[in-house]
Amino acid sequence: MRRRILIISVVILAGLAVSWLLIAQRQPEWTTASADALGEFELGLEAQGKVYSAEALQHFSRAVALDPDFSMARLFQLITASDSKDASLDRTQARIHLEKTDPSGLKPRERFLLGYYLKLFNHDAEGAAEALEAYLDAEPDDPFALDILGRRQAGRRDWAAAEKTFKRLAKVAPNRVEAYNQLGYIALARGDFADSERMFRTYMYLAPDQANPHDSLAELLILTGRYDEAREQLEQALRAKPDFCVAFQHMHSLAILKGSMDGMEAVVERARAAGCEAPMLARMHCQTPLWRAMHGQDWEGVWQVLSGECGQVLGEDTLRFTAAVNTGRTAEAAPTLAKYLQALEKEPPSFKKSVTSAISLFMQGQEELAAGRFAAAAERFAGADAQLTYRGVDETGTLKLFNRQCWYRALRRAGATSQAASLLAEIRAVNPPFADLTAAQ
Known part of the structure; x- marks a missing residue:
């Protein structure tokens, strides 16, 4: 009898353990008193993962309307509105509301996200970095923190670290397929076009009905001169989502x-x-x-x-400056270059500073080219090229190609025919049709 009672007790305890485990698994990850608000918030996260920013913002805004005290909905509403430059949200009021949030009632991830972004909003970059590091020490596989870390690493051009982080994210959170999108752009930045295509096609395989995988692959195809394939991918993106x-x-x-x-x-x-x-x-x-x-x-x-x-x-600014120096309007050109040079003095080392530096050097190259100082122009364009990568059509990829076109023109006019030929071969290895356009000028 005693043995039977013991067995029954063990079974009951095991059953209770399973029950508590199931209850714990059913506990929502996010703190809100409204099931409807939670549903909208989760739809927002889903849309955000698909890079459907307008839809994500709508869902986050509905979640806030359903539960004004839902701090994560308000935070993601603010982040999405800021990233998409949406002017409909009073961002100052949103930040004030978030700053009044009592973090003690939040879950660990929520406390981290709130603290991290409030530090960023208040220009405390060092504090934000420390908060991220501390949270990852405690939760090394948290997908939200890994995504933030990977983007920060890519932002400072630490491509190897960013690649490692996004590969880890893809492993610990297989549903975060956008990690492959980031890996594709990282490979683009490194100039590894074959690996970039593998990553984008993996992304497309995992999310065949989404628009962004087709659009991202199209960026690679545009930069590498595969224009017909790129146009087809863009049409496929629009078939998946006509308002993409x-x-x-x-x-x-x-x-x-x-x-x-x-x-x-x-x-x-x-x-x-x-x-x-x-x-x-x-x-x-x-x-x-x-x-x-x-x-x-x-x-x-x-x-x-x-x-x-x-x-x-x-x-x-860059094209207006170039037009000015090529039409003798040097007085109109000078303030634009001065603005970028002043910005360089103030900006701390960052991705933004490297782009500002590249644009400044590009402008100086155009100035030298228009003045007939071809060797000096080539030197400026070479300096700009060193600051630029092929990381996306919209980021710096297009500027890198056009800067190289100008660099080639300067070398040729300077009589550096061997260097010009080598540079043209490099352009052709990336984008053959663009190399043909460059050679024809």
Whole structure:
């Protein structure tokens, strides 16, 4: 009898343990009193994972409306609105509300995310880094923290560390398929186009019905001159999500590198019909005449486009500067270069500073080229090239190709034919059609 009672007791205890385990597993990861708010928040996270920012913001905003004290919904609403430059949210009030949140009622991940981002919002970069390090010491496999870490590493161009982090993220959280997207861009930055394509195609295989994998692969194909394949991937992205507006922008990027803006008016109208935002439509509308003039090296035409309303819409400092020095408007050019040089003195070492440095050197190269100082121009363009990577069409990939085109032109005019030929071969190894355009100029 005693043995039977003991067995029964063990069974009961085991049953209770399983019950408590199941209850613990059912506990929501996020702190809110509203099941509906939690549902909207989770839909927001799902949309965010697909890189559908507008949808994510809508869901986070609904979650906040359903539970104004849902701090994570409010935090992700603020982050998404800031990243997408959405002007509908009063960001100051959102931050004030978050700063009043009592972290003691939050779960560890929530406390970390709230503390980390509040430090960033308050320009305490060192404190944010310390918070991330401390949390990862306690929770080394937390997918949210790993994603933040990987992006920080990529932001400071530590490609090896970023690659390691995103591979770890993909392993510990297989549902975070966007990790392969980041790995694709990291490979692009390293100039490993084959590995980049493998990562993007893996991303596409894991998320075949999403738009972003097709768009990301299209960026690689655009930069490497596989224009027909790129256009098909962009069309596939739009079939997956007809209002995935960045795909229309990348059709413009393709046309810019291809050297022909034919048909771009129709792309703008497609974007308009898809409901894309007015600022994006205005930029695309202005890019068409701008790049038609650029492709014809009509610097007066470029100046006229950028001196009107399109100048404010596009904010194209580099092209406006280039047009100015090539049309004898040196007085108009000087303040633009001075602005970038002053920014360089103030900025701490960062990805942003490397881009600012590259743009400054590119402008100085254009100034030297226009003045006929070809060897000096080549030196400036070489300096800019060292600061630039092929990490995406929208980041620095397009600028790197055009900077190399100008560098080639400067070398050729300086009489450095051997160096020019070597550089052209490097351009051709990346993007053969763009190399043909470069050689023809």
